[in-house]
Amino acid sequence: MKHPRALLNTIIVATGYLASRVLGLARDVLISNQFGTSAELAAFRASFGILDLIYLVVAGGALGSAFIPVFSAALEQRRDAWRLASAVLNLTLLALVAACTAVWICAAPLVALTVGRGLDEAERALTVDVLRLMLIQPFLLGVGGLAKATLESFNRFALPAIGSNLYNLGIIGGALLGPWFGIYGLVWGVNIGAALFLLVQLPGLRAVGATYRIGRQPSDAHPTRLPFLSFFHAEGVGQVLRLLGPRIFGQSAWQINIIAIVSLASTLGSAALAANAYALQLMMLPHGLIALSLATVLFPDMARQYAAGDRATLRATALGGVRAVLFLALPASAILGVLALPVLRALYQRGAFDDTSAALTAEALAMYALGLAGFAAAEIVVRAFFAMQDTRTPVIVGIGAVALNISLGWSFLELGMGLGGLGLAFSLANLFEATLLLALLGRRLGGLEHDFFRATGAMILATLACALTLALLHRSSYAVLPFVAPGDTYRWPGDFLPILVWLTGATVPGGLVYAGVAALLRVPELGATIARGQRILSRVRLR
Template sequence: MTTRSNAPLPPWSEDIVDEFGLDEGNIYPGAAPAPSATSSMAKSAVIIGVAFLASRLLGLLREIVLANRFGTSSEYDAYVSAFRIPDLLFLVIMSGSFGAAFIPVFGGFLARGEEDDADRLASAVITWTALTTIVLGLITFVFAGPLMRYVVAPDLPPDAMDLAIKTMRMLLLSPLLLGMGIAAKGILETHLQFTLPALAPVVYNLAIVLAALFLAPEYGIEGVTIGVLIGALLHVGIQIPGVIRTGMRFRPTLSRNVAGLSEVGILLLPRVIGQAAFQINFVAVNHFASQTGEGGVSALNYAWQMLMLPNGVLALSISTVVFPTMAAQFELGDVDAFRNTLQRGLRPLLLLLIPAAIGLFEFRTALFQTIFQSGNFTADSTILASEPLAFLALGLVWYGLVEVLARTFYAMKDTVTPVAAGIFIIVVNIVLSKALLGSMGHVGLALALSVSTGIEAFILIVILRRRIGGFGTEFGVWLSKIVMATAVMALVSALLAPKLDRLTAGDDPNRIIQLGMLAIAVGACAAAYFLAAWLLGLPEARNGMNKVRTRVRHLARIG
């Protein structure tokens, strides 16, 4: 047996140890006590958040370049539709395996100092999931035509339909490559090493951006698809050195007699069902959107990407950091520490997502006019994409909460609860989508998504409260102050939004001036929110003000 458990914890873990009172003896029994940590978990979240922000900004740049090239055309509808089945394979098999199912069991072996068993488990899970992905990918390749024509996007025009089928077949290699990247991510994050996993999406998006710039003009959508495959290869490649440094030894095996494999299977089954239902939901939305005419699929995709910028930076970075910590605390039976970790994760999430939702809602038209509207993305495209964003923005907080709360249940080795809630909500969403499609078109699909996600968040909150208890009145008072501060910001944004929409409109605008006006408006809203929060006595605002004062005094002394 190796002695990795007796080595110092990775630097990222010092932040978690300091913030939540865990030492190495708690996380990895048998290890020597850790020296006093000098930084907090918040710094880890900030650094990871920066990487997520870089990835999301590159993702946004990717969408801008693609929007300029393809707009809300049927060609781009085909490209978006082509991702649905490959994404389903990736998220159901690979992402599901190495998220909720693998990390708790793998981390349990590490916590008990059983590194050899951890290595054998990782090898077995990687081998089985890769083989499953390859087999299902080959089947999908054969039946790509019927799947696209009857399931994913039945109402695409003939040329777009042919392009969608061809593109989907090319993309079927990406689930395997991205899946290997997710496997590396799971291993690294269980070792509390977050840097390389956070950078992997950055290089993925960068490859697509470069392909959109240099290959799309010559090869169209096919050129972009090549960039996707190169990005997927880089996604796994950048993480391999980190996995090697952990000491993990990969030995391919199809043996079913591997310690922990049956437990992974038990945890995985409901996760697979839940992820399949979730992705089927997106396939259903795509199916309905293709019935709304040219650009319906594209518009929903652009609106979704805009929504995922704040959600990805905040919800994903926070859930990534707190998940291994909560899993370790649950393993130790420390419910109070578990609840405290969750609350500390939810506070920055709500502090920023609640005002961000209002900002997206009020400035949705100006955002598309400033960021996207150029080339083939016309004023009509702006209207087509900004309308669904209004309803998606109102559900931003729910999307963030579901992301964090679902992973909270996974840390408790409970995959059944979030999966059962998710399946129920999928049914609700499909029923709502079908009901609203006729009267509201693709906008009704956005409304259905937000309403159903809000119901899902409520269900998870109620169940979790029964399991671990509530956060107390202090948290409720804190949340009410956030809402009041956001109400002040909403008034400011409501006054600025109509003027900003007019100032950023035009067929040939000055992009720098547009960005400047948008920045001023956003800055004014942020200042109003911060000032209101400070006057209400919000601790985060008071701490921020104290830091500003300290920095100003320091600069004054230097001057």
Template sequence: MDVPTSGDAPEPQVEPTIEEAAQRETRTGGSTGAVARAGVFMVFAAATSRMLGMVREMVLSHQFGQGRWADIYNAAFMVPDLLFMMLSSGALASVFVPIFTSYLEKGDRERAWYFFSNATTLIGLGISALIVLMEIFVVPLTAVANWGFPRDKVLEVAALTRIVLPAQLCFFIGSILISVQYAHKKFTVPAMASIVYNLTITAFGLVLGNPITGLGPAGFSWGALTGAVLGNLVLQMWGVKRLGGHYRPIFNWRDPDVKKFVLLMVPIVFTISLPQVDMEINKFFSTFLPGDGGMASLNYANRLMQMPLGILAQASAIVVFPYFATQAARGDMDALKRSINRSIRAIVTMTVPASVLMIVLAEPIVRVVYQRGRFVPADTMITAKVLIFYCIGIAAWSAQGLLARGFYALQDTARPMITGSVVTVVFIGLNALLIRIMQANGLALSTSLAAILLAVALFFQLQKRVGGMNGSQIVFSFLKVGLAAGVMAGPVYGVRRLITQFFDPVSQSTTALSTMEGLILVFAGALVGGLVYAGMLTLLRVEEMGMVQRQVTARLRRA
């Protein structure tokens, strides 16, 4: 990677307006305007889903706090997530889209739907068989996945695991159905999957998981199963049908496309699911933490960290991937390199300030979201510290998702497989080391360090694969963004101190604030931080700021 030497910064390159870029990108994998529109919608949908997910967690924390039942509910997903990691539904999507898209590009829709039907049948039968086996051996599997839990706790976890295991079939089949829609550049119905899922869990948790019914966390578990059926299966079947898709029960495991699909999917499992692997490894080690609530604190903090990651990064990665795949299928490496470069710079520009804001405002954020019912101020302080260490890796997690999809668009899974496997081994070692020094905080820090290592390694690998991505431009942009976010941190911390002292002059503790007072603090801090950050980007002439301004101006003129 070309790193600028001191005093020799690269000349800034002016990004094209929407109109200019659209004329160029129409020939290289899609309209920039189409990408932008899809991106805006996916960000909105992801934000809605994440907010509903937070409502779900708020209901969970209110009813179970950060204790035994919260641990049991979170642990119930360990075995199902093991299946997810073994045959990642994310891997299915990343491999399916390029193969399916290649037939659409050739105009061979009949062959595309044949591949869809064959893959769906084979995967459905395979996953169903695995689920039956895991249901039979659910107790020993649960004991291994939650090694540090006592026997009585393992049995309670296993009872909930039996409920949520079948949901994995919906996720895997739904992943293929969603991939078909992505290949057609359709994002609306797929975006509704997680919204329906979170709504259903929350509704079931409120109705069946309250103390009156006596079901406890089982109410949330039944909600998870029902939400998966409705959002990931039934709704997505309707979405594919709208495209004219048709399914036939084809069982042809000798088909060359299926063989290619399997060969590509096996190595990709070790990389596309790495964030999920990291969380499950965190959970495994958390079973050795003293007392109850260790796993719950990690889960609550991780859910908050996932907010900006899901809204800003994952939504963008989902949108750009079909365009990456189209550019790669056409063999237009220049367009692909431009797209990856631009996407990384945009993601870094958005996620670095989000990371800094969440670090400075960690305690008031946790107070506003979780502190009610059985979730007490002491739980807030514990979770806030864990959140700080998780947030260090937000930008890195965002970048690695884009970089990984660059490989998948090229149908190259061997390189990220090796990189992801090595990082996972390092991550396990970090967990074993840092849990002894920092307990739950050490597990969160291990996750961030692994994310940074993975992002850097993938960048060098992808740059070598495509022949350079103007790395100096990315590094220089990152340095500017980091400086702007660092300057922003001071005023945000000042706002936190002033508002806390105003509302609570005695203890001056954010955990003593009311929910409304905490909301005022968080919004005021975010507003001041956003203004300072925007000002710094303008002052430093960060290209991404100018690109956003030009795109907004162009849209206003057309309106």
């Protein structure tokens, strides 16, 4: 791996994800102020379970993970890579049209049986209406996702990152229209944002020499075949489809898992459904910044290392990525878990998002945070399997994790554990998935190093010390600073700046305790993180 370029790409992707997540927070702040945990927002959030199923299965991560290795190999071997890309695009368009048409026709029974199972008749009707209006979103994101995968094959990460931010800006624009158009302002903001995500990447495709080739060469066996339908004559299409098959199954299982969570949350009422969505979105903030950014950069490198037969470097890249992710994700999980209520108050509690909304969301967030490290680590390990062109293993493990999540979630609800039970089920399932995938990756690449276990154990001890410090600081502040305590104790805007100051004052010592224990136990990632930060700062100063 070329470390300077990898560092630059990581910075680009991490910056893009940071901007995307910051914009996502701004988006959710505006949405929470306007809609709180209302039935309108519940309908909007519920619709995304089905929309994401279309996007992720047809043209999201599934297609990217199958397309990038085959397309990269075609480029390396100087085969007609653009003919392959054109054929895959044609297949993607056909699949998206079919999927969106089917969902439009079956929207009412689909909502009633899945994401709207616990909603009343009026709330279900609103969800159906919102879902149908937003069906243009997965189509645009699907084509944009293929453009993103193509650019990332050339190590071009900037435009896809910009596109993700423009998508959020579109939704923010829709949220600002909320006072006039209600939830429909958000709906059209989503569609406009999806269009911007695709359009901004088109100049990048032109820069890398992309050409749309409808299909045939003069030597093809069927000269009378319609060009648009000549999918399978491009070399490599069959390989993409073979890799895509298990991945589609896995993505379907994962999104069914999310739909099941939404469905279970809906049985607790529309407010619980909306609160659960806020908690999941907030948990995804550190996941996107820490895990997705690094995994996006490492995936093409690991694919090239596997193609070159360099197993030792692939093993070092994968395990090094997991350790780097764990080092940052573990303290983030402690902060979100222990300080869930103060964090939510500082971010969202204003306007329609009241103390009841904050308490509901905090109940879920505290439990979701427990699984953040496993969720983040699995992102790297899954990409390592995909780089080895093995989509079957992570899919089988993922299906097991989904089954565990759904069964635990249903059981915990039956025991009266509420939204916290759904969050705990999600966390346990993700920890199971990450642990099993790591064990299988170790077997594939010659075993996990002793240093890996020692460093991971030391990080866990440092996290426990950090969590204990945060819990003591939080509990000891109740009497003096009531706005951090549970109940109707927080007032906007008077308590906003004080709670921000308190959060800073609590997280800094918590972070110092984590770093101190990590230094005492000689965790290498501490020095690597500090060095990486110094290199980034030096680059900024030079500019």
